[in-house]
Amino acid sequence: MSFDYDEYLRLDKFPLFFCSGCGDGIVLKATLRAIDHIGLDKNKVMMVSGIGCSSRTSGYVDVNTLHTTHGRALTFATGIKMVRPDLHVIVVTGDGDCTAIGGNHFIHAARRNIDITVLLYNNWIYGMTGGQVSPATPTGACASTAQFGSIEPNFDIVKLAQGAGASFAARETVARPVPLERLIEQAIRRKGFSLVEILTPCPTTYGRRNKAGDAVQMVEYLRTHSVSQARYAGLEGEDKDKAIVTGTFVDEERPEYTDEYRKLVDRVRTR
Amino acid sequence: MSIERPSAGGQPSPARPKKPPPEITVRVSWCKSCGLCVAYCKPGVIAMESDLPQIVAAERCTRCLQCEAICPDFAIQVHERPAEAGGGSATS
Amino acid sequence: MSTRTAIVRVMSGNEAVAAGAMAAGLRFFAGYPITPSSEIAEELSVMLPKSGGWFIQMEDEIAAMGAVIGASLAGAKSLTATSGPGFSLKQENLGFACMAEVPVVIVNVMRGGPSTGLPTMPAQGDVMQARWGTHGDHTIVVLAPNSVRESFDLTVRAFNLSERLRTPVILLLDEIIGHVNEKLILPESVAVLNRKGPDVPPEHYKPYRSTEDKVPPMAAYGRDGYRFHVTGLAHDETGFPTNDPKEIEKLALRLHAKLEWYRDEIVDVERVECDDAEIGVFAYGATSRSAYQAVREARGRGIPVGLLRPRTLWPFPHREVSALAQRVRTILVPELNLGQMAHEVEWAAAGACPIAALARVDGQPISPRQILEQVERAAKGDQR
Numbered sequence: 001m002s003f004d005y006d007e008y009l010r011l012d013k014f015p016l017f018f019c020s021g022c023g024d025g026i027v028l029k030a031t032l033r034a035i036d037h038i039g040l041d042k043n044k045v046m047m048v049s050g051i052g053c054s055s056r057t058s059g060y061v062d063v064n065t066l067h068t069t070h071g072r073a074l075t076f077a078t079g080i081k082m083v084r085p086d087l088h089v090i091v092v093t094g095d096g097d098c099t100a101i102g103g104n105h106f107i108h109a110a111r112r113n114i115d116i117t118v119l120l121y122n123n124w125i126y127g128m129t130g131g132q133v134s135p136a137t138p139t140g141a142c143a144s145t146a147q148f149g150s151i152e153p154n155f156d157i158v159k160l161a162q163g164a165g166a167s168f169a170a171r172e173t174v175a176r177p178v179p180l181e182r183l184i185e186q187a188i189r190r191k192g193f194s195l196v197e198i199l200t201p202c203p204t205t206y207g208r209r210n211k212a213g214d215a216v217q218m219v220e221y222l223r224t225h226s227v228s229q230a231r232y233a234g235l236e237g238e239d240k241d242k243a244i245v246t247g248t249f250v251d252e253e254r255p256e257y258t259d260e261y262r263k264l265v266d267r268v269r270t271r
Numbered sequence: 272m273s274i275e276r277p278s279a280g281g282q283p284s285p286a287r288p289k290k291p292p293p294e295i296t297v298r299v300s301w302c303k304s305c306g307l308c309v310a311y312c313k314p315g316v317i318a319m320e321s322d323l324p325q326i327v328a329a330e331r332c333t334r335c336l337q338c339e340a341i342c343p344d345f346a347i348q349v350h351e352r353p354a355e356a357g358g359g360s361a362t363s
Numbered sequence: 364m365s366t367r368t369a370i371v372r373v374m375s376g377n378e379a380v381a382a383g384a385m386a387a388g389l390r391f392f393a394g395y396p397i398t399p400s401s402e403i404a405e406e407l408s409v410m411l412p413k414s415g416g417w418f419i420q421m422e423d424e425i426a427a428m429g430a431v432i433g434a435s436l437a438g439a440k441s442l443t444a445t446s447g448p449g450f451s452l453k454q455e456n457l458g459f460a461c462m463a464e465v466p467v468v469i470v471n472v473m474r475g476g477p478s479t480g481l482p483t484m485p486a487q488g489d490v491m492q493a494r495w496g497t498h499g500d501h502t503i504v505v506l507a508p509n510s511v512r513e514s515f516d517l518t519v520r521a522f523n524l525s526e527r528l529r530t531p532v533i534l535l536l537d538e539i540i541g542h543v544n545e546k547l548i549l550p551e552s553v554a555v556l557n558r559k560g561p562d563v564p565p566e567h568y569k570p571y572r573s574t575e576d577k578v579p580p581m582a583a584y585g586r587d588g589y590r591f592h593v594t595g596l597a598h599d600e601t602g603f604p605t606n607d608p609k610e611i612e613k614l615a616l617r618l619h620a621k622l623e624w625y626r627d628e629i630v631d632v633e634r635v636e637c638d639d640a641e642i643g644v645f646a647y648g649a650t651s652r653s654a655y656q657a658v659r660e661a662r663g664r665g666i667p668v669g670l671l672r673p674r675t676l677w678p679f680p681h682r683e684v685s686a687l688a689q690r691v692r693t694i695l696v697p698e699l700n701l702g703q704m705a706h707e708v709e710w711a712a713a714g715a716c717p718i719a720a721l722a723r724v725d726g727q728p729i730s731p732r733q734i735l736e737q738v739e740r741a742a743k744g745d746q747r
Contacts, residue, residue, distance in 0.1 A: 003336075005345055013603065014301060014345065015300060015303075018344075020303035021343070025342070025343025026342075026343050029342075030340070046585060059594070062590060064584040064585055066592075066594075067592065068459065068595065075421065075427075075433070076433035078429075078430050079391065079429065079432065079433025079434035079441070080433040080436065080437045080584060083391055105422065108421075174341075177337070177340035177341060215305045216306050220310070261419075264412055265412045269415055
């Protein structure tokens with residue numbers, strides 16, 4: 001009845017290096033349940049990560065794994081997916097890794113609609129390097145490089161993906177592991193660029209600086225502030241500002257990049 | 272709530288014996304004492320004692336697996352106990 | 364071995380690079396437009412799909428470098444091509460390829476620098492960057508063709524070295540070689556080397572195992588059940604990150620030793636009339652074409668001059684330069700830069716003879732006359 005996660009783990013690398021109360025392990029577990037539920041062959045799963053706490057996930061999973069340079073996971077993943085379109089390519093990245101230094105690759109992978117699942121762990125901060133401000137840090141929140149409060153507007157990452165032409169974009173939090181698992185499964189199953197933005201707490205850097213409490217309190221915050229798109233429509237004022245809108249925002253069928261490339265080859269091939 | 276199902280002879284069936292509670296284990300060296308399992312256990316099966324989750328009311332476990340799903344460190348696990356000889360119903 | 368009937372063509376150096384790559388078994392190209400290298404991408408955008416390979420123009424140079432590394436780790440021979448500004452952008456990921464020992468070929472068709480510089484004019488100003496452009500102690504192989512023939516042949520050689528040694532290889536052309544058109548006889552057959560695959564079953568595979576030949580066998584993602592981890596972090600033989608000083612040092616020293624071990628196989632020079640030379644000329648790339656002419660004319664005038672031309676810039680041919688320096692009165696180093704290789708020649712000569720640099724940095728090629736005049740001055744005892 002209980003799920004045997006160990007089958008998917010490089011057990012000799014445990015315990016996980018993440019801080020106490022970091023939500024990243026919750027996302028990993030949801031991902032493994034999704035992979036298992038679909039019934040994917042481990043040999044056909046390719047996990048590509050960037051640099052940051054969430055990107056360390058790849059070292060722990062017993063599939064094909066690649067830990068790349070900061071912000072560039074999608075570029076390595078594109079090369080892999082092109083030459084092995086049969087592999088299930090999952091990119092694990094963070095809010096800084098993907099939308100700051102990696103922003104260009106993010107929008108182009110979305111534009112191409114290349115069949116890659118992007119699990120973007122959004123903890124509103126650069127955790128690994130000690131808590132610097134990221135493009136996802138809420139305006140006014142504190143970080144080590146925004147000690148008087150961030151003056152910058154933050155990205156709505158789902159909107160960014162939509163603007164870039166993503167055919168699938170969804171958001172959930174670690175407070176609801178089962179809906180999270182379902183979204184990840186949906187993202188992996190479907191063909192095309194599939195973004196799942198996952199809100200996850202960093203009690204160590206974001207939590208401390210912003211007096212957001214411990215892990216339990218931060219996860220509770222995520223839970224109580226999550227609203228469906230339907231409910232969000234009726235919100236006003238601070239409720240609206242602080243709302244974390246969850247669910248699927250776009251899910252459309254579009255021509256997938258490697259399919260289109262294969263069609264091109266079929267059209268022009270001479271040998 | 273118990274449901275009586277009339278048998279052919281009109282006699283009510285005996286109530287089924289309750290399933291034994293699952294075995295809930297914690298890989299102690301992996302646990303980082305974040306307390307999420309305790310917070311997510313609605314029936315109150317788990318409580319923190321000396322920085323480690325203790326199973327204080329196993330019989331209340333509803334097998335929701337939320338503690339497992341929310342543990343970021345793969346520390347807490349919920350296993351079904353193997354079926355007991357004679358007596359109780361087989362567990363799946 | 365791949366075979367084809369001999370075909371005669373007239374083509375540019377860039378086109379010859381594309382043809383050489385295809386002959387060597389290229390399957391994946393990712394690049395970005397930049398003068399004077401774009402023709403390589405344009406050729407391959409046709410040749411690769413036509414042969415069932417993969418071509419993609421990425422969103423930037425950094426992305427192109429990432430994509431070729433990914434494709435190579437998935438088992439495909441990969442190439443990217445650029446010029447100065449793009450070469451600068453690629454450095455971080457190039458370092459990843461060095462650290463992770465990923466076979467990949469990077470072409471830099473050099474143009475005037477620094478910065479935007481001279482997009483359409485030749486220079487040789489990236490030769491030091493090719494060696495040290497990415498941070499940290501790393502080794503790299505850099506080849507420098509000086510003709511359309513060599514643009515083809517050295518591209519094949521670049522792939523073979525890259526596969527054999529599990530290392531990125533840089534092919535340094537300059538705008539002249541990239542754009543000059545010459546006759547090229549496409550060979551009937553080309554010797555092709557492929558990376559050594561794993562020699563143990565998946566459960567025993569270590570992607571960075573120290574082997575006797577210093578080159579770890581290389582599996583491919585998603586193939587034959589080999590699941591492994593690759594990271595740019597300092598790692599041990601299993602490929603996982605390590606903080607153990609012994610493992611960290613072991614990796615650093617093995618990466619360094621890898622190319623040192625194969626140095627004699629990698630380093631390749633051409634010698635023209637060096638045996639009885641009293642004056643030496645060290646030139647590479649397009650400049651060496653002018654040097655050939657200058658040496659011929661000087662010899663015609665009775666000046667005992669010889670040319671040492673590296674086809675391999677890195678590892679630097681120290682021994683070959685040192686041997687020449689023992690015998691000649693001076694070595695002249697004409698370059699389209701302010702003495703980048705001249706410094707290295709001086710170091711290799713270790714005082715055995717003086718070195719004179721001839722630097723041209725106005726976007727024009729060094730003429731045979733310029734080199735001849737320098738040779739004549741040297742012959743008269745004037746070291747300028």
